[in-house]
Amino acid sequence: MNQAKREVPGFEELLARFERTVSVLGRSQSTFNNYSRHVAAISLYFGKIPTELDPEQVQDYLFYQQKKSKTPSQTYFKHCVYGLRFLLKSEGIPYEYLRLPSIKHDKKLPVVLSKEEVWAMLQNTKLLKHRILIGLLYGCGLRCMEVRSVRLQDLDFDRQQLKVVQGKGKKDRYVPLSVHLIRGLKTYIEAEKPQDYLFNGQPIERAGGDFDSRYSQRGVQWAVKQVAKAAGVKKEVHVHTLRHSYATHLLEDGMDIMTLKDLLGHQNIETTMEYLQIAQLDSQRIFSPLDTLFEKCRRK
Known part of the structure; x- marks a missing residue:
């Protein structure tokens, strides 16, 4: 997070707006921490804040994260998409701007102990x-x-x-x-x-x-x-x-x-x-x- 503030132009201001939106919407601090980590990661990857990227760059990054994810549910990939969605929402930009994919929820029954x-x-x-x-x-x-x-x-x-x-x-x-x-x-x-x-x-x-x-x-x-x-x-x-x-x-x-x-x-x-x-x-x-x-x- 601190690295992104130092190295990516406009990131610190973007993060401040993002935190304000998360707080105003009543979401938890852990939600902000989780999503902002993903926003920082993609910002560092390109050296730009996500709202300055074009859809092709975002698609390439998501494809990279999807292939890198080792867990069956691809939790990291999903949280990356959710973080970007929330960021666009906080900036008043439609999801279509970055062509973010929809996330299918796994239909799994939970494990129960005896x-x-x-x-x-x-x-x-x-x-x-x-x-x-x-x-x-x-x-x-x-x-x-x-x-x-x-x-x-x-x-x-x-x-x-x-x-x-x-x-x-x-x-x-x-x-x-x-x-x-x-x-x-x-x-x-x-x-x-x-x-x-x-x-x-x-x-x-x-x-x-x-x-x-x-x-x-x-x-x-x-x-x-x-x-x-x-x-x-x-x-x-x-x-x-x-x-x-x-x-x-x-x-x-x-x-x-x-x-x-x-x-x-x-x-x-x-x-x-x-x-x-x-x-x-x-x-x-x-x-x-x-x-x-x-x-x-x-x-x-």
């Missing part, structure tokens, strides 16, 4: 901090940014609730706190003595010169990966896997879909309905014909 696998993760955490982290991600269905942003003032042990402040979509919500998690939280707070954020990390300087003292996103991701590995979980486990497991297990335990929607902080019920395809509900029990085959033929 309760036994979640239990194994909780039992195989070496650090109390990581056990509480896993407990909040699974026990409250938090997103990565939400768990990083938990403050001591958000915890209400008397009412057994956690206030999720300004989650995705800039919405607050309350989620229940398990009595087991409350017990662990009290032990952790007594031992670690956090002052503001529940989970602290190495301070990182943000745009504007202030510092972010929260546990980093990379730190949370690493902790979840390490705990899953120690627990012997063979599935591909990410931070969001625990949120998917939270939603699925609540449905299987009898929670109705509308209550679950509110707990997850979803804006649309269609997003929550996805978990009905995964949950093994007694009212919609799915089974293999091998089960009935064995039961019937063994009696003969």
